[in-house]
Amino acid sequence: MGMAGLSQILRVKEKSAANGFEKKDTSVILLWLDGGPGHMDLYNLRPEAPAEYAGIWRPIHTNVLGFDIGELFPLQAKIADKFSIVRSLYHNSGGHFVGGHWMLTGRRGPGSANVSLSPSIGSMVTKALGARKSGMPAYVSVSVVSSIGLRPGYFGGHFLGHQHNPFETGADPNIANFKVQNIQLAKSLAVERLENRRALLQKFDTFRRDADRSGMIEAMDHFERQAFDFVTGPRARKAFDFSSEDPRIRDRYGRNSWGQSTLLARRLVEAGSTFVTCHFG
Numbered sequence: 001m002g003m004a005g006l007s008q009i010l011r012v013k014e015k016s017a018a019n020g021f022e023k024k025d026t027s028v029i030l031l032w033l034d035g036g037p038g039h040m041d042l043y044n045l046r047p048e049a050p051a052e053y054a055g056i057w058r059p060i061h062t063n064v065l066g067f068d069i070g071e072l073f074p075l076q077a078k079i080a081d082k083f084s085i086v087r088s089l090y091h092n093s094g095g096h097f098v099g100g101h102w103m104l105t106g107r108r109g110p111g112s113a114n115v116s117l118s119p120s121i122g123s124m125v126t127k128a129l130g131a132r133k134s135g136m137p138a139y140v141s142v143s144v145v146s147s148i149g150l151r152p153g154y155f156g157g158h159f160l161g162h163q164h165n166p167f168e169t170g171a172d173p174n175i176a177n178f179k180v181q182n183i184q185l186a187k188s189l190a191v192e193r194l195e196n197r198r199a200l201l202q203k204f205d206t207f208r209r210d211a212d213r214s215g216m217i218e219a220m221d222h223f224e225r226q227a228f229d230f231v232t233g234p235r236a237r238k239a240f241d242f243s244s245e246d247p248r249i250r251d252r253y254g255r256n257s258w259g260q261s262t263l264l265a266r267r268l269v270e271a272g273s274t275f276v277t278c279h280f281g
Helices: 005-019 096-105 119-131 191-203 207-211 216-232 234-240 247-253 256-270
Strands: 029-035 059-060 068-070 137-144 274-279
Touching: 029 119, 029 234, 029 256, 059 096, 119 274, 137 256, 207 216, 234 256
Parallel strands: 029 274, 137 274
Antiparallel strands: 059 068
């Protein structure tokens, strides 16, 4: 059904470009909060409900008429015209794993922790689009990737392959001298020597592919290309390098793990990553 109208969609896109409309350069930053208060204590307060449902917090007005949110968010109330609340999304299960799987994959989830059926939205997007600029990881997680205690959990590529799991930055972006591992050339290793090593590795590819049909080798090839692009090109290193960021901007984001993670996410999408998630348990 999706293919039926594809030719018309492509025709309209071509006409749009001819009329001077810029091509969309869309990226996504997902802030994943693993657990939290109920929606009736946050953005969907029900002050008229019985006390056992209504909770202790009261709604406050925002700068959008008729759009009230919880009293714990006075700063958000001032900029409510800049964001949207989706109130129609729900599922009828009380299970964290069902809900987490549904939110991160778009499909109804399993009822247990050790089953994951579908690739994440980030994996699907980056399989289809790749990175918006070469030399950048398409799908990144700051600093680790985890859903309800599972790694990579429902953020993973699953049947799309390991190569569509997110690249983890690892270290806390708030620590001094924050560095992402494995995107720097080892000492005394020049780019020319790295090229020679890459050529040698390619000679083994045929043997490796014959030896392993599981998809893991394909994933390794993908990571090898990705690592080569990281190390030989400056774009990723520059995006991960906080030393070039204005200290006043870092202060505004907050000198803590949360603030610096979101700042890093912004820097990554500006440099060309397509989908970046920040995980806060």
